[in-house]
Amino acid sequence: MDRHGYTKEATILVVDDKPYNLTLMSNLLKGDYKVEVANGGEEALKITASGLSLDLILLDIMMSGMDGYEVCRRLKSDPKTMNIPVIFVTAKSEVDDEKKGLELGAIDYIPKPISAPIVMARVKNHLALKAMADFLRDQNDWDIAERLAFTLKGISGKVSVSGLQQFADKLDVAVREQRTRNTPDDLIAQLELKLMEEQSKAIDQKKLKAVCVRLDALLADNDDEAGDVLYVNANLLKTAFPSHYHKINDAIKSFDFEAALAELRAATGMSMRKESS
Secondary structure (H helix, E strand, O other): OOOOOOOOOOEEEEEOOOHHHHHHHHHHHOOOOEEEEEOOHHHHHHHHHOOOOOOEEEEOOOOOOOOHHHHHHHHHHOOOOOOOOEEEEEOOOOHHHHHHHHHHOOOEEEEOOOOHHHHHHHHHHHHHHHHHHHHHHHHOOHHHHHHHHHHHHHHHHHOOOOHHHHHHHHHHHHHHHHOOOOOHHHHHHHHHHHHHHHHHHHOOHHHHHHHHHHHHHHHHOOOOHHHHHHHHOHHHHHHHOOOOHHHHHHHHHOOOHHHHHHHHHHHHOOOHHHHHO
């Protein structure tokens, strides 16, 4: 526990049926966390049923025997494991694949081949959120929620989520002013949204800008090459614009380039084409 009692050394379960992937992820994480491994879905469920306290599960989708979707479904249907965050680590990158995983209860996707900085940023962010969420759920106490909001700035600094520091000030006020209208779960939802926004800070901003400029130009010209650019850079754009990506993708698939362009510009907050000229 830290001096505030809100965080602890986290235990992460990595699930993959490929020994190389288990070793790769374990070596990446073990310097900062306790790591458990499972070489398939059945073993993962045995570990979770054993009573071991887990803070996060990194779960492959395409495994022999029980796949990751079924593992996630079973975890989320069991009251004992339903609150353990699940992040899919997978080479499956189609929109429908991601949608299915999120509908089953996963909180995030990390694409393969993995990027070490992205993995570490996502893990830190979601562990920070879980620590806060667990504390609020366990206490269900607005006085405790006030204390948590007050110390959130310090916690967010430890996990390099700088955007949460300013958010903590607003949250502190909101807890005191709105305790009669909200519940701790409402605060958890706000934190989840903020962490999703913060994910974009772990990506290559220079590359992102170049991709957006290119995509903007193609959409403005009604060029169906925009679909190819979106597909090739899907992981980058999903990470940068999680709430806009699917709308852009759906519009391009429907050949509604005007709608896709409007959504892209809403995501970037500017006309990339104008900026590049």
